[in-house]
Structures are given as structure tokens and as C-alpha cells.
Amino acid sequence: MHFGSKLATITANTPTSVTVTSPSGTGTVGVTVTTPGGTSNPVPFFYIGAPFKSGLSQASGPLAGGNTISISGSGLSTATAVHFGAATATPTVVSDSQLTVTVPAGAAAGAVGVSVTTTGGTNNGLSYAYVDVPTVGTPVPASGPTSGGTAVTIPGTGLTTTQSVTFDGTPAPFSVISDTSISAVTPPGAAGAVDVTVTTDGGSATAAGAFTYVAGSGI
Secondary structure, three states: OEEOOEEOEEEEEOOOOEEEEOOOOOOEEEEEOEEOOEEOOOEEEEOOOOOEEEEEOOOEEEOOOOOEEEEEEEOOOOOOEEEEOOEEEOOEEEEOOEEEEEOOOOOOOEEEEEEEEEOOEEEEEEEEEEEOOOEEOOOEOOEEEOOOOOEEEEEEEOOOOOOEEEEOOEEOOEEEEEOOEEEEEOOOOOOEEEEEEEEEOOEEEEEEEEEEEEOOOOO
């Protein structure tokens, strides 16, 4: 039996079927079977190359998984599995250049390799970071005027991927100082103690009643 011009290794043979190990190749080749009675007409066989991945729509997410991301690249139409470290998920093929997949839960916070398996093989090269749910402490200072504008430092853990900071549900401008500290400026608010919520790629954490708005000057 030949795949194009290359001879295949026959592993089983019956009057109605032949089992072979295909030789290496690329593209489309004709498969022919030769017997004492002659050579058959060629039947097309398609060699599929290993996939190529060019990017992830989201490079980090919660340790619990469950978020859906897109993988772009080429040669993805026959994808059967996406591996996040040791965890495996079944993708949905959108096109030869795009997959969507629900990220499985991770074993621990940190980066893992992402690989895609197709009929043509497996390709690595991308990384995805699992992020722990953050923790949030009491802002310093812990009070300020109802007019807002108080610069505060918010302590916590897992703050590097912070997406938003709110005081009683109102977004506040912020900047990440480190994984354990955020700088924020309070928005205007009603007098009284309010919750401070920080949302990261790993989820949200709330410090209940952690900041107090004081009527008047706040002194």
C-alpha cells in the first residue's frame, strides 16, 4: 500500500480490509493498494499539521475556573482537547482559527501551560495564570468627607489583577501598588459606614463597613 509515493507498513490484512501505519507526509496524497491482480485507483488521504496558537482572549482567571475564553490560531478545526496544565477541557470549534473553551479549575494559583490537541498533534506555547480570590482589609485612613476625594491605601492579598474598587457600590479611581496594596480615591457618598469591594481576575472581596463617610469636613 502506498500513500502517494511512500510505502505504508501493513499491520493486518483480510480479504475485505487492510490495516496500515501511515508514513509521514504533508497535504493531500492518493492512497493505493497493490495486489497480484493490480493496483487500485487512488483514494485521497489528508495529512493534518499540528495546530498553531497565537493568543488567548484572557490570560488569567479564577482558581475555580468556569470562565469561557477564546483561543486564536490556525489548524484548530479538529481540536478535541485543551489542556491547562494537568487539567483538560473540551473546546467548541468556532472556525479553523478560533476555539472557545470553559477553563477548568486549577490545582493552585500560578501560571500553567496551555496546549491544544487536534488530529494533527499537540501544540504548546501559551500560558494562563490561575488567580486566588483576593482578600481586603480596612482602608487607611478609614474615614473621610461625604464629598469624597480622600486618598486611601487598601491592604489585602491577591490584588495584582484588580479590575475595580467600589465604595458602597460606587466605582473609585485606583492604582495597584503591589499584590498586597491598592491606592484609591473615595468617590462622594452618604454619611455612614460603607462596604469597600475589590474585584480582581480571581473574584471579589468585600470589607464590610470598612470606610466611614463623615458629614461636613470629616474632621
